Amino acid sequence: MSAHLGRRLRRGATSGAVVAAAVAALAASQAPEAIPPTADNAGGDRAIGAGDTASPSGDHSATGDSPYYTELPPLTTPNKPGASINLPVITGPAEAGIPASVLSAYKRAEQSIRSTDPGCNLPWQLLAGIGKVESGQARGGRVDANGTTFSPILGPVLNGVGFADISDTDGGAYDGDATHDRAVGPMQFIPSTWATWGQDANSDGKKDPNNIYDAAQAAGLYLCANDRNLALKADLDRAILSYNRSREYLNTVLSWFEYYQRGTHQIPDGTGVLPVDRSDGPRGNRPTSPLSPSPTSPAPQPSTPGTPRPTQPGGPTEGSTPTPTPPTPTTPPVTPPTKPPTVPPAVRVARLAPVATGQLTAVTESTFAKSPAVAALDASGTPVPGVSIRFEVTGATDTRFSGGATTVTVTTGSSGIAHAPALRAGQKVGSFTVNATVSGRTMNATVFAATVTERRADALVRTADDTLSATTGTAFTPKVQVKATDKGVLAPGVLVTAVIVASATGAESADSPYFKDAVTGDTFRTVSLKTNADGLITLPALFAGDKAGEYVIRLTAPGGGKTDVKLTVTAPTSTPAPTPTPEPSPEPTSSGTESPEASPSPSA
Structure with missing residues (x-):
């Protein structure tokens, strides 16, 4: 019923105001600033997109304004009043289910970009909304274990017949067409946009627009360009319109974004609900034109025969022939030129080239004579300034950068070169490495080998x-x-x-x-x-x-x-013991005699 209603709304059977009301209902849970967008003709009777008849140029949009799926979410949202927002796995409305690998890619991209550009406030549900309308979540999650689609997802040939006219920019490398470009992959990047924003988010050594991890990361960076803060409604709208410049596209993505914000759940890969209606489908509408203000004329007022028309003060009297008033010429508002997205320096880097520093060696407890240095280069080999380079000491070592840190971040200068701080060897001897990477990117590291040896004495x-x-x-x-x-x-x-x-x-x-x-x-x-x-x-x-x-x-x-x-x-010197001297024996005396001393004898 809801899908049928969505198709009726898009085919013009109901006014744009009704569609705006439906979108507003889906946005009921948003912050005060996140108000629903207006329809193409606010309050008019024109179906969304019906007035966008000019072929789009495709300039400055991620997809070249290629066709997209136009089905709206069910009117029954995942957390209708009284329901829990913490839905169990594989339950709830079928449309709220997102294939496991696809959901993982969106969440990984959000986490990565929030770590390097927190001011953007990228929500993964926005990536999910875009992925839904661009490819039906990678054709319902038909991806392999690495997140690559089983077959390429290609948009129509952008040859100017009902679509933008974009001549080939990749030699057919991504889209198989060497004459014109086509949007490629689950997030539908045209090759020229992918050349600038393409990522290797799954670290398999290549940037593949048909890989959901690579494509989701690139889409997130693209949406955050020009210092956008996606928590602000104006920046959110600008970001979505930079992807495909159509009001209908904006409204459709916002409806899915808000739907997923109210709750979703993981389903097995390959089991997602596939959308049917597309913006270039049987309804006869070509893809919508680039967004630009268009003058609106007052709707004619019905009149009843015989009823006199009111006159302006000082005008002709009743029954007289009114003098026709020439219409006031109106000048269509001038559309300011579209500003191409500003590509962050980190995104422009294609590789890091080691700067010749010689062998990194030092003896224990000394400062290395040289430190690692890299040059950040884009795809053409041009240096990229302003890139944050992360140097990290890895391995079983007590070597540290100045200040005792094992990880430092250095910004490339005007020549695109970043020099790591001085390295100080500790007491451990042996080999280790210093890895240089672009902060927030998953590209392969540039590795420097280093060795600490013992101090020597010959x-x-x-x-x-x-x-x-x-x-x-x-x-x-x-x-x-x-x-x-x-x-x-x-x-x-x-x-x-x-x-x-x-x-x-x-x-x-x-x-x-x-x-x-x-x-x-x-x-x-x-x-x-x-x-x-x-x-x-x-x-x-x-x-x-x-x-x-x-x-x-x-x-x-x-x-x-x-x-x-x-x-x-x-051994200690031994001293002989002295010989004892015997004491003299006393002479024998007669028994009963006195001392031998003579006594004077008496005289006769």
């Missing part, structure tokens, strides 16, 4: 030549200091490894000397130290083990530098 020399010896269990003095050089130049930042081994076997031993950490007291026989700005390292405190013998500290560095420092461990 010579290690001890700074003193005194003998290092200690007895078991004591410390060696003084501490050991070594200087690293590379090609005769001091080598700072070089990682030198020192291992204590036995001279005879070259192996570590539990009895050999050892290093000792002055803070933690930990002991170890292998240590790695980085040379300072003067190329020097000082080994930790060194102690002899419990076994006397000859040992070496074997030092090595990347780049071939090596040296051995000899260590001698001796």
Whole structure:
């Protein structure tokens, strides 16, 4: 019933005012500014599009003003009062269903363009509305797994017979016609427009107007041209009219746009409802002409015989013969020239060419001598200024751009060249890449290979030549200091490894000397130290083990530098114990005698 009503409305059986009312009903849920557009003849009795009889020029429109499907949505909208706007999958009115791949392409295009041009406010439902009237959603979603239509979708030959007259611009590459152009693909781009706006949204290496992902992305960018904000009614109308400059086209797309905004659902590919009526169908109307204001004459007023006509003050009296008043000449309003869409710089880029920078190499903890740079070029090889280029460090590396970032965005200058900031190598050695891409585009990245290598030293020399010896269990003095050089130049930042081994076997031993950490007291026989700005390292405190013998500290560095420092461990010197001296024994005395000291004898 609704489809039948739509066909009746379009064939002129009902006034344009009725159609405007139907569109207004569909727009009831929109924001205050999103008012329904007027009909071709606001309030008149001319069917929409009926007065557009001149063959269109096709200039400055995406489709060359090619024919389109004219069926309107059902009058029953997906979320009629009281219904949920969150429809389950594969339910609701059949016309509200959009094939899965097609719906995915519209939503992906919206997400991509909102990230690069948020001020455009592109809704995916607008792409769906255009896709509906241009191709019936890619012929009901007849696309393969990559989103490419099973067969090309071609509009009529634009040879000027009822359509625009557009001579061939692509050598028949897209439309198979080397004489005239034809609109191509689910979004119906003419080849000359596709040459400017074509995209590779599915990253398969080609821009294909018959691929729904590529075509939807290109359509979104085209609609957002000239800094349009599609949240504003005036910009929305201008965007749609830039696609096909007909009031009927505008009204039809808006009706589907508003219908899809009120709810839709996903259906399997290939099962979409196919429209029937087209703007160049049996009703006899040729495609509508470019939109331009047309003068309207007052409708004649019916008169009754014998009824005197009213007179103007000061005019002829009743019964007299009125003097005919010459009609006031009217000058049709001048249509301003159509401004061609301004193509954003990013859209004009056909490829990124690496600028000769040489090999990207650096040693650990140093700044790369050179940074990646690319030139943004259009299809003719001309530099494109003002393009945002995204440089990203990828891979297992701690190399960073200045400021510590792994991703930076740089705008191309007047020569179309963007230079990445300086790269700073970290401590990790190895290879990684820097990828350069156009921000917001899915074109292949330009890849720069980069490498971080170890700092090197080809010579290690001890700074003193005194003998290092200690007895078991004591410390060696003084501490050991070594200087690293590379090609005769001091080598700072070089990682030198020192291992204590036995001279005879070259192996570590539990009895050999050892290093000792002055803070933690930990002991170890292998240590790695980085040379300072003067190329020097000082080994930790060194102690002899419990076994006397000859040992070496074997030092090595990347780049071939090596040296051995000899260590001698001796046993402590033994001192013989002194022989004890025996004490003298006392002389024997007689029993009962006094001291041996003589006593004076008495005189006789």
